[in-house]
Amino acid sequence: MTSSVGVTNERTLSAAIIVIALLGAVIGGVGAPLITSAALELDVPLEAAQWTLTLTLSSGAVTAPVLGRLGAGPYRRQTVLIALGLVTLGGLLTALPATLTVLLIGRGLQGLGLGVTPLLMAVARDNLESDRAERTISTVSVASTVGIGVAYPLMGLLDEAAGLRIAYGLGFLLSLTATLIAWRTVPASDFRRCVPIDLTGAALLGIGVLGLLIAVAQPAVWEPVWLGGAILGIAAAAFAAWTVVERRTPSPLVDLRLFLDSNVLRSNAAMLASGIAMYLLFSLLTRYVQTPADSGYGFGLSGLAAGAALIPFSALGFVAGRITPRLSKSTSPRTTFTVHSVVIVSAMIVFALAAESLTAVLAAMSLLGFGVGGISAIMPRLVLTGVPKSETSSVLAINQIVRSTGFSIGSAVAGLLLAFATHGSGVFPPQSAYSASALWALPLVVLSVAIIAIPRRPVR
Known part of the structure; x- marks a missing residue:
């Protein structure tokens, strides 16, 4: 630990880091539930409104490594505050009744929040004692899972009750709150060497x-x-x-000797394969429950009801994030990763065999949430094994990019598989297409476990 802080201050800092990460995750989840509403209000094609999500992911992925490198030097606190300030400005722009261009600029600025998460993990690793740091980092990593279950129903409810701009306005208030908390709690970095960008x-x-x-x-x-x-x-x-x-x-920007000649590469490869599998299943499940019942299957849930169905997904993801550090201590990080991978396969099996039952589909959603939360929680431990503290934010920023890319690929693959299975000019694919598409997650999960199982070498 590079900073000497009291136990009370450690608790305060740990709680603040978790709250900032959770608020950021909710802000990041603002876009997806509001794509259709944005298209209708601005009178633009759905493909154009889709950029309100794609641009956020892209700007976060592009800026994350730069923020990570800035966070490796003496300006970590300033980097966190400036990034959150820009996210807040972006939230303000999205809440204004302006054009699609202004909305996209705002959503692009909000994407900077994705790059703050690795910095928060670096703050925890440097300023908290090891056990508390591990628990905090695990919870921060799983915040994106919890944020989905909070953002989807909340934003859907606000959109239906008060309109698109009020829903975006909540994102502005949340980002302002996160900025104020960071200003009061995030300490300065003890690293004094300036890192060139x-x-x-x-x-x-x-x-x-x-x-x-x-x-x-x-x-x-x-x-x-x-x-x-x-x-x-x-x-x-x-x-x-x-x-x-x-x-x-x-x-x-990234030390390739560290990235390629260490456990970092394997952990990122496993994260990519696992991320594709997890979001493939997630996309299939969320789309399935919203399919109209007159198609011969599905449950016809509204956007708000479908968002509420994600609450158990997030709740069990949070539980997994809390118990994962203890599980990894009693077994090992690799075994913990394998256990959570088995849970994801269980979710796939439940969905593939009992999709006619809403209870079974919700059970599959819950199992998937537990698996996603667990893998998100253990991944920082895997990727940071042997990594110097000075490289924490940089290494985690790359892992964040890998995870976002895996999620994007998984979502695209789900849509592609269902599109191929849709006959002629039909609107919906046959029910069997969902079960068959879900099975594609199995080889990806097995591949990720096999990669993690490779014996690890010390970082040179």
Whole structure:
């Protein structure tokens, strides 16, 4: 621990970090439930309104490594406050009755909140004793799961009762609250060496991540097919150039020796495979419960009711996040990851075999929430094994990008599988398509467990 703080101050700081992370997760979940309402109010196509979510994910992924590198030096507190301040400004812009352009600028600024999470974990690792730090980091990591269950029904209710801008206005108030809490509680960093920012590397990584997210999260770019292929090609070229730049610059955005020659690479690979599987199932479940009953299956839940169905998902995710540190101590982090992966497979099996029952589908949703929460909680422990404290925020920022990319790919794969299974000009695929699509999660989960099971070497 690099800071000497009292037990009472540690408790206060731990609680503050968790609250800020949870508020940020709710803000991040504002976009998805409001896409349709934004399209209707602004009179724009649904594909255009989809950018209110895609742009948030993209801006978070692009800026996370830069924020992580800034957080590795003496300006961590300033970085957290400025980032949250910009998120608050973005929330204000989304609440204004303005054009789609203003709304997208606001949503882009709100995406900076995704890059604050690794900084909060770094603050916990540096300023809390080891057990409290591990519990705090686990809870922060699982906050995104809890935030989904809070944001979806809450935003759906506000949208129906008071309108789109009031729902966005709540995001502004939450981000303002998070900024004030951070201003009062986040301590200054003890690291005194200024860390130069590799702007070239940041630009190349940003282009690569942005291209990849657009290709997987915006199906419209594949019409025509050559456009989607061109975007993927540009992303691949940017990643290749970024690798060359990072290996040659004296102060890289990401230390590739640490990233490639350590357990970090395996943990990120497992996170990608697991993230695709988890969000594939999540997308299938949320879409299934909203399918009208006159299609021959489904339960026809409204957006608000479907959001309420996510409450057990978040509640069990939070429970998993709290018990995971103790489970990892009594067994091992790798065993804990495997246990939660088995829970995800159980959710897949329940959904595939008993989708006719709403109770069974909600049980599958709950099991999935427990598994997602557990894997989110144990992943920082896995990825940070042997990593120097000075690199905490940078390594976690990359892991955050990997997780967001996995979630985006999983959502896109779910939509693609169901689209292929829809016959002719039909609106809904057959019920069997959901069960068959869910089974695609199994090899991904097995792959992630196999990657984690590889014997680990000390970080050099």
